[in-house]
Amino acid sequence: MILIAVGNTRTLLAYSEDGLHFQSISVATALHPTHILQLWEQTRPLLEDEDFALGGVVPEAMQRWRETLPPGRLREPELAVFQQRIPNSYVPAESLGFDRRCCLLATARDFPTQSSIVIDMGTAITIDLWADGRFQGGRILPGITMSIHALYLGTALLPDLELPMTVADTGNTTAAAIQSGVWHMFTDALLGAIQQFQGLFPDAQVLLTGGDAPLWQARIPGSHYIPDLLLRGFYGWLQSSS
Numbered sequence: 001m002i003l004i005a006v007g008n009t010r011t012l013l014a015y016s017e018d019g020l021h022f023q024s025i026s027v028a029t030a031l032h033p034t035h036i037l038q039l040w041e042q043t044r045p046l047l048e049d050e051d052f053a054l055g056g057v058v059p060e061a062m063q064r065w066r067e068t069l070p071p072g073r074l075r076e077p078e079l080a081v082f083q084q085r086i087p088n089s090y091v092p093a094e095s096l097g098f099d100r101r102c103c104l105l106a107t108a109r110d111f112p113t114q115s116s117i118v119i120d121m122g123t124a125i126t127i128d129l130w131a132d133g134r135f136q137g138g139r140i141l142p143g144i145t146m147s148i149h150a151l152y153l154g155t156a157l158l159p160d161l162e163l164p165m166t167v168a169d170t171g172n173t174t175a176a177a178i179q180s181g182v183w184h185m186f187t188d189a190l191l192g193a194i195q196q197f198q199g200l201f202p203d204a205q206v207l208l209t210g211g212d213a214p215l216w217q218a219r220i221p222g223s224h225y226i227p228d229l230l231l232r233g234f235y236g237w238l239q240s241s242s
């Protein structure tokens, strides 16, 4: 079975035999599924009767996948299984993002009794709290690239910068000032959320994932970077669905 996880920027295709180790590729979500499958075949040939599992947070891109893949070969994970595994008060229940669900499922399975703060640094950033055997709720922030781009779009004179950034406490060029502002905004927002959540649940560990997580890990003391957290949760979700 090939897992397809559609994020706002990147789509992951992955194969695993044990749910812990993944062969995967990350491609632009904007590409057509036919093109993405061609790229996948450079990693691992598709079987004649290959099964697929689809989840994501971009309805239009997911619809393209449904139209491209043979109907009998496509599974989508069930909300009821998530609701049973992850008690929560999110309303409406179905609105919680697929990526957040997957990360919570993997966290709850690996650390059922320990509190965890799950930070997913993707197109947007989510900070979700697993504690006392339930999803306690979380925060949604703009992502790093999106924030830098928003300064460019909303002003006449600010340039569009690319990651990674070099950062000073005080910037003495426009670029350095933007980098300093964005960097400190996120460092302070993440450290502040961690401090508040650990005030509620002192045993809470910090798990980091998502495309921008490697850039930030060094700034978050004691955090654990888990690159495949979403895929691990997605895989486990499908196993318990069948």
Ligand SMILES: Nc1ncnc2c1ncn2[C@@H]1O[C@H](COP(=O)(O)OP(=O)(O)O)[C@@H](O)[C@H]1O
Residues within 6 Å of the ligand: 006, 007, 008, 009, 010, 011, 099, 121, 122, 123, 124, 143, 144, 145, 146, 163, 209, 210, 211, 212
């Ligand atoms: N090749 C790449 N293309 C675009 N963004 C990338 C790439 N590599 C890393 N990134 C960074 O990763 C972020 C997207 O992270 P990801 O977890 O893939 O997002 P999503 O799940 O929202 O699609 C972007 O904001 C960008 O800063």
Ligand SMILES: CC(C)(COP(=O)(O)O)[C@@H](O)C(=O)NCCC(=O)O
Residues within 6 Å of the ligand: 007, 008, 009, 057, 095, 096, 097, 098, 099, 100, 120, 121, 122, 123, 124, 125, 126, 140, 143
């Ligand atoms: C918050 C998100 C945009 C993050 O997605 P990403 O940036 O990683 O692609 C996504 O989880 C989403 O669209 N969620 C739906 C709303 C919610 O979770 O409440």
Ligand SMILES: [K+]
Residues within 6 Å of the ligand: 007, 099, 120, 121, 122, 123, 210
């Ligand atoms: K994500």
